[in-house]
Amino acid sequence: MIPAATPDAPASGPLLLTRRLGERAGGAATLSLALTAEERTRLRGLRQSVCGCSLLLQLPRGEPLRPGELLGGAAAEPLVRIEAALEPLLRVTAASELGLLQAAYHLGNRHVAMEIRAGELRLLADPVLAQLLEHRGLSVTAVEAPFLPEAGAYAQAHAPTHAHPHVHLHGH
Numbered sequence: 001m002i003p004a005a006t007p008d009a010p011a012s013g014p015l016l017l018t019r020r021l022g023e024r025a026g027g028a029a030t031l032s033l034a035l036t037a038e039e040r041t042r043l044r045g046l047r048q049s050v051c052g053c054s055l056l057l058q059l060p061r062g063e064p065l066r067p068g069e070l071l072g073g074a075a076a077e078p079l080v081r082i083e084a085a086l087e088p089l090l091r092v093t094a095a096s097e098l099g100l101l102q103a104a105y106h107l108g109n110r111h112v113a114m115e116i117r118a119g120e121l122r123l124l125a126d127p128v129l130a131q132l133l134e135h136r137g138l139s140v141t142a143v144e145a146p147f148l149p150e151a152g153a154y155a156q157a158h159a160p161t162h163a164h165p166h167v168h169l170h171g172h
Contacts, residue, residue, distance in 0.1 A: 014054035029081035084146030088125040
């Protein structure tokens with residue numbers, strides 16, 4: 001006997017997600033999808049919900065998924081809420097504001113993704129960068145937390161549901 005389809009176990013393979021519904025779509029999310037910062041940039045492919053349901057993302061190209069954003073398929077339900085997964089990070093603090101600004105400058109020169117908070121920087125755990133920052137006199141602590149890096153200079157902050165061309169200028 002084949003079990004009946006439920007939101008947690010669709011009868012015909014993975015639940016197909018093709019639409020970005022924003023953060024305030026009607027209806028409550030029935031599934032949660034925890035993704036790392038890097039995974040939130042990949043809008044296509046097979047994923048697994050927090051409860052183990054198979055999900056297939058086939059979203060239009062565009063901005064990365066945001067924690068709290070809802071996704072849906074052709075049918076109205078179930079809705080899937082995006083969550084920021086826990087990741088190994090470095091929490092960087094400094095004795096002075098200037099020291100933290102200098103760290104942000106040097107990390108930015110290396111194109112390191114950073115989450116900028118009042119009094120601290122967060123970046124993906126990297127022993128080489130940890131050593132470099134400690135050598136500069138900064139305090140570096142390993143933490144496990146959601147990573148919400150700054151979008152960067154070329155990101156479209158207010159248009160997450162459609163693609164924009166991006167131009168990247170590099171000196172090499």
